Amino acid sequence: MRTIDDFTRPREFVSPIDDYFGRIVRRWADEEVIPNRRRYDEDWQEHLLIEPAFDQLMGKLGLQRVLFPEDLGGWGLGHSHYIGSASFRLMEEVARADTGMAVAFGVTFWPLIMICNEPHLNRRLCEEFAPLFCQTEKAVFAANAMTEPQGGADIENMEIIKGATIQTTARLEGDEWVINGHKLWPTNSGGICSLFGVVCTTKPGSTDLNDFAFIFVPADRPGVTQGKPYQKAGMAADKNGDIWFDQVRVPSHYRACGPGDDFKYFKEVISFGNLGSIAFVSGALLNVFEIIKNFSETNYHRNLPLKENDALAGVLADLARDTEIIRILGYQYARMLDRPDLYGERWNEELVTKGRVYKYFACDRALDIIGKVMNLMEASGSDRRWDIEKHWRDLKIVQLWMGGKQLCQMETARWFYECETL
Ligand SMILES: Cc1cc2nc3c(=O)[nH]c(=O)nc-3n(C[C@H](O)[C@H](O)[C@H](O)COP(=O)(O)OP(=O)(O)OC[C@H]3O[C@@H](n4cnc5c(N)ncnc54)[C@H](O)[C@@H]3O)c2cc1C
Structure with missing residues (x-):
């Protein structure tokens, strides 16, 4: 019997932990999340159902520790040569069950990339923050606070805007940073974050790369206020809200890496954000495949299972094609991030752009094909019992974040066509 494991994984370069951890997360997803996920939409504020599943994955199984060095209680993924392919598999497996959980889990690593990854490991900050994540069996969340009320895409549009629109300020007073500003939308805000990585400027309006600062702020510092979570179209497991920093010291x-380097390595954060987004799409599509395979074998048209009808099999084929290609594409990008000797540094413009290319391709294809799968299911496509409409709502959200589709298009055009004004 064909299963999701018949979709190709590039066996010559998957990480040594791929299979082992893949199977552990698969079991967690099947036991802890998939039976309950339909009730997650109503749990968006309280997280009464969602929190225990996070505790199991991140705390008890310990996956929130993976980036930190081994001697600090971590698993050393940050200095491994397979961080890309290992993260892709982990994110994909979580997203197969719930992309909202996948983004909350993945974004916990997002700011930590700035301090846990070679060649810019910040040992002092790793030592300071590792216990928070490694010495507990409860899920602990971090957030990457970049988006601001005046716009998120401009802050991510680093090559052109160079941080000039950032309004959250960091002022050095003696041996302390004083931070003021308002962020909104970060994954894991909305009240659950313990540690923020905050994108700031040391000089508002400046395009000097030295003025771009990435500064860690524990959520319990005086002057940090987290608002309530927003109610979204889906992804209830991911809380998003406002955060205010008022004279926070x-x-x-x-400061993660220092003047110039914060800007440089934050582009690596963007690359990993795109990798994660592709993994979320891939994981959700794998689950759509599982669902529609079952549906098309147990529902009939003219006395034949749906899958035995030419027109419907064409849609099923397109779903298998898109899933196969997006998964291979995601692993290829993971490999590109893992092999700087072949593809250049993770923070270079080419790799950031190619991440955007693959991310928006994956989102566009997935939304198109899931829409067609829903047509095939007719009324059942809208029925929450089948979970298809859930993936469709969730993947629309994946398309909207990280500057949305337009920033992906602009950066793609800029790089490939050497545009000068975009
Ligand atoms: C579920 C979810 C999770 C999120 N997680 C995070 C997170 O972890 N951290 C975080 O900081 N933010 C997060 N965000 C916010 C998200 O990244 C931003 O919403 C996104 O970057 C777009 O910013 P914006 O909404 O401010 O739109 P704007 O930046 O104001 O964009 C407005 C419009 O202008 C378009 N546009 C912008 N730049 C260009 C350009 N150069 N050329 C053409 N058109 C352009 C945009 O595409 C859009 O249509 C999250 C959002 C969601 C929905």
Whole structure:
């Protein structure tokens, strides 16, 4: 019997932990999430059902520790040569069950990339923050706070805007940063975050790369206020809200990499954000495949299972094609991030752009094909019992974040066509 494991994974370069951890997360997803996920939409504020599943994955199984060095209680993924392919598999398996959980889990690593990854490991900050994540069996969340009320896409549009629109300020006073500003939408905000990585400027309006600062702010510092979570079209497991920083003081060494390097390595954060987004699409599509395979074998048209009808089999084929290609594409991008000797550094413009290319391709294809799968299911396509409409709602959200489709298009056009004004 064909299963999702018949979709291709590039066996010559999957990580050594791929199979082992893949199977662990698969079991967690099948036991802890998939039986309950239909009730997650109503649990968006309280997380009464969602929180125990996070505790199991991130705390008890310990996956929130993976980036930190081994001697600090982590699993050393940050300095491995397979961080890309290992993260792709983990994110894909979680997303197969719930893309909202996948983004909340993945974004916990997002700011930590700035301090846990070679060649810019910040040992002092790793030592300071590792216990928070590694010495507990409860899920602990971090957030990457970049989007602001005046726009998120401009802040991510780093090559052109160079941080000039950032309005959250960091002022050095003695040996402390004083942070003021308003962020909104970060995954894991909405009240559950323990540690923020905050994108700030040391000089508003500046395009000097040295003025772009990435500073860690523990959520319990005086002056940090988290608003209530927003109610979204889906992804209830991901809380998003406002955060206000009002004269918040943190030690000066909480700046991740320093002048110039914060800007440089934040582009690596963007690359991993795109990798994660592709993995979320891939995981959700794998589950759509599982659902529609079952549906098309147990529902009939003219006394034949749906899958035995030419027109319907064409849609099923397109779903298998898109799933196969998006998965291969995601692993290829993971490999590109894992092999700087072949593809260049993760923070270079080419790799950031190619991540955007693959991310928006994956989202466009997935939304198109899931829409067609829903047509095939007719009324059942809208029936929450089948979970298809859930993936459709969730993947629309994946398309909207990280600057949305337009920023992906602009960066793609800029790089491939050498545009000068975009
Ligand atoms: C579920 C979810 C999770 C999120 N997680 C995070 C997170 O972890 N951290 C975080 O900081 N933010 C997060 N966001 C916010 C998200 O990244 C932003 O919403 C996104 O970057 C777009 O920013 P914006 O909504 O401010 O739109 P704007 O930046 O105001 O964009 C407005 C419009 O202008 C278009 N546009 C912008 N730039 C260009 C350009 N150069 N050329 C053409 N058109 C352009 C945009 O595509 C859009 O149509 C999340 C959002 C969601 C929905």
